[in-house]
Each structure stands twice: as structure tokens, then as C-alpha cells.
Amino acid sequence: xxxxxxxxxxxxxxxxxxxxxxxxxxxxxxxxxxxxxxxxxxxxxxxxxxxxxxxxxxxxxxxxxxxxxxxxxxxxxxxxxxxxxxxxxxxxxxxxxxxxxxxxxxxxxxxxxxxxxxxxxxxxxxxxxxxxxxxxxxxxxxxxxxxxxxxxxxxxxxxxxxxxxxxxxxxxxxxxxxxxxxxxxxxxxxxxxx
Amino acid sequence: xxxxxxxxxxxxxxxxxxxxxxxxxxxxxxxxxxxxxxxxxxxxxxxxxxxxxxxxxxxxxxxxxxxxxxxxxxxxxxxxxxxxxxxxxxxxxxxxxxxxxxxxxx
Numbered sequence: 001x002x003x004x005x006x007x008x009x010x011x012x013x014x015x016x017x018x019x020x021x022x023x024x025x026x027x028x029x030x031x032x033x034x035x036x037x038x039x040x041x042x043x044x045x046x047x048x049x050x051x052x053x054x055x056x057x058x059x060x061x062x063x064x065x066x067x068x069x070x071x072x073x074x075x076x077x078x079x080x081x082x083x084x085x086x087x088x089x090x091x092x093x094x095x096x097x098x099x100x101x102x103x104x105x106x107x108x109x110x111x112x113x114x115x116x117x118x119x120x121x122x123x124x125x126x127x128x129x130x131x132x133x134x135x136x137x138x139x140x141x142x143x144x145x146x147x148x149x150x151x152x153x154x155x156x157x158x159x160x161x162x163x164x165x166x167x168x169x170x171x172x173x174x175x176x177x178x179x180x181x182x183x184x185x186x187x188x189x190x191x192x193x194x
Numbered sequence: 195x196x197x198x199x200x201x202x203x204x205x206x207x208x209x210x211x212x213x214x215x216x217x218x219x220x221x222x223x224x225x226x227x228x229x230x231x232x233x234x235x236x237x238x239x240x241x242x243x244x245x246x247x248x249x250x251x252x253x254x255x256x257x258x259x260x261x262x263x264x265x266x267x268x269x270x271x272x273x274x275x276x277x278x279x280x281x282x283x284x285x286x287x288x289x290x291x292x293x294x295x296x297x298x299x300x
Contacts, residue, residue: 003284006218009234014223067265070230072223186233 008132009185014072015131016182017065021175023058028119028168030054032161069186078130085129093121101153115163116148123174136177144170204290207252208283212237212245217280220255220272228268246270254279 033039034047041047074082097114098104120141127133144166153159208214215235219226226234232242249255254276258269272280 003218006215006234007222010219010222013230013234066227067229069233070227072226072230075222075224 010072011131012182012185013069014074016178016185017061017069018175018178018180018182019061019065020058021171021178023054023061023175025168025171025175027051027054028164028171032164032168035161035164036158068188069182081129085125089125089129090122093118093125111151111153113148113150113153113159113163113166115160116144116166119163119167119170120145120148123171134181136181137174140170140174140177204286205279205283207248208254208279210245212241213249214280214283216242216245216249216270217254217272217276218284220270221277221280225269225271228270231270249276 030041030047030050033041034044034050041050097118098107100108100117101110101112101114123141124133124137124145127137147166148163153162208217212235215237216231219231219234223230228242228246231237231246232239235242237245246255246257250257253273256271256273258271260267260269
């Protein structure tokens with residue numbers, strides 16, 4: 001037995017609860033639908049209702065994962081690492097995206113999709129800070145990053161919404177693959193209480 | 195239980211693979227419930243329960259039983275003494291691995 005085998009198993013059990021990613025992806029797509037006022041999303045109440053449904057789904061998933069795979073509270077060290085990622089990495093990515101393409105006078109105003117680029121970098125950063133970046137993360141978020149970097153995007157128009165759609169789909173695919181990995185690693189057995 | 199204070203002695207209570215896995219999981223989290231330990235270590239309910247009792251008797255872990263939404267829930271945390279013992283044990287294993295030379299694992 002290696003120390004790293006056990007710590008990797010802990011990280012995988014805690015962070016491969018990928019159906020939360022599916023909910024997050026649906027939230028991004030819901031935001032895109034709300035922005036474009038598509039169909040019933042012409043009314044703001046439809047967006048709010050969608051958020052409530054997704055919130056309930058996340059609550060149900062939390063119960064499902066806790067009853068099947070257990071619950072743990074992360075260490076202070078883990079909290080500090082996440083805080084550094086959030087308070088250093090996320091602002092760096094945000095201001096980086098403004099620099100690349102925005103209405104700001106100091107922006108390079110490049111024809112990039114900053115939403116796709118930001119989401120790809122944030123997800124890779126979160127992965128690196130928690131369970132480690134796996135092959136499927138590199139493929140899914142690498143594809144999202146490359147798509148965002150293609151010089152075909154207009155700053156005006158529907159680029160932002162397309163970015164939300166792409167990021168949402170990437171989050172759903174990555175979440176499903178994370179969940180599959182969790183089930184393969186720890187089994188899919190029924191409730192276990194003791 | 196004698197303390198592993200000479201060069202090659204291993205702490206027998208901790209060195210048992212199931213208990214070593216439980217304590218190592220508990221060094222990676224602040225606290226965990228029974229199901230999390232069971233899934234992560236791959237132990238059966240009976241084995242895990244028996245190992246936890248031994249670890250609690252040796253004051254290496256603290257066990258708290260409670261009800262969460264009317265379902266029984268067992269929460270486990272590492273004691274300060276347990277944290278010291280498991281850290282010392284892994285250091286001892288690393289030392290022995292070093293003595294065994296490159297390419298060998300504990």
C-alpha cells in the first residue's frame with residue numbers, strides 16, 4: 001500500500017461526484033436561454049423556476065452521493081488551497097479575459113470567446129487544486145479552450161451565449177465522465193448506513 | 195502496545211493494512227463518516243467496524259454516532275495521538291523503503 005494511493009482515493013471519492021457538473025452545465029445553458037429570451041425564457045420567472053429546479057436537483061444529488069459514497073469534511077489545508085485558487089486564480093482569469101476582449105479601453109480587443117476560455121481555465125485550475133487533472137478533463141476543457149481561442153468570435157452579438165452553451169456542454173460531458181469514473185472506482189452499490 | 199522506538203520496529207496495531215488505510219484516509223480529511231471510509235478503503239462493513247473498535251480502544255480515533263434524517267450515521271475523526279502515531283508510522287515505512295534501495299515499495 002502506498003500513501004499516495006489512499007490520498008488519491010480520498011480525493012476521487014470527494015471530487016468525482018460528477019452529476020453536480022451536469023447541474024452546473026444545465027445552469028450555464030439556462031443562463032444562455034435566459035439571455036436570448038428563447039421561448040418561455042422571455043419571462044424572467046421561467047429562469048428563476050429553472051434555477052430552483054436545478055437547486056433541488058443539486059440537493060437530491062447531495063443526498064444520493066452522501067448515502068452511497070459517504071461524507072467527509074475537508075482539512076484546513078484543502079480549504080486554504082481552494083481559497084488560493086479562488087482568490088488568486090479566478091481574478092487572474094477574469095482580468096485576463098477582460099484584457100483579451102472587452103469594452104475596456106486597455107483591452108486588446110481580440111476576436112476570442114472569453115467565456116469559453118475562462119470556464120476552461122477555471123475548471124482545469126479547480127481540477128489541479130483538488131483531485132488532479134485527468135485525461136478526460138484535458139480533452140474536454142482543452143477542446144473548449146481551443147474553441148474559445150479560435151479567432152472567429154465577434155465581441156458583439158451572440159458569442160457570449162454561444163460560449164455559455166459550449167461551457168455548459170463541456171461541464172455536462174466532463175461531469176458524466178467524472179461520475180462514471182467514481183462508479184467504476186467505488187462501485188454503484190445501494191445505500192449503506194452504519 | 196509498545197511504541198516503535200527502535201530503528202526497524204513497526205507499530206503492529208497500525209501496520210495492519212485495513213487499519214493503515216483507515217488512518218491514512220483520516221489524515222486526508224478533517225472527519226469522515228462510516229460509508230466514506232468503507233468506500234474509500236474497500237473494507238467490508240464488519241471488517242471496518244472491527245478495525246474502528248480497535249482503533250478507538252487505542253485512542254487513535256474518536257467515534258461519534260448520531261442520526262441524520264432519521265438514519266444512523268457514524269462519524270470518525272483522528273485523535274491528536276492517532277495523528278502522531280500514523281505520521282510516525284509512515285515516516286518509519288519511508289525510512290525502511292529507503293534502506294531497501296530504489297525500486298522497492300512498502
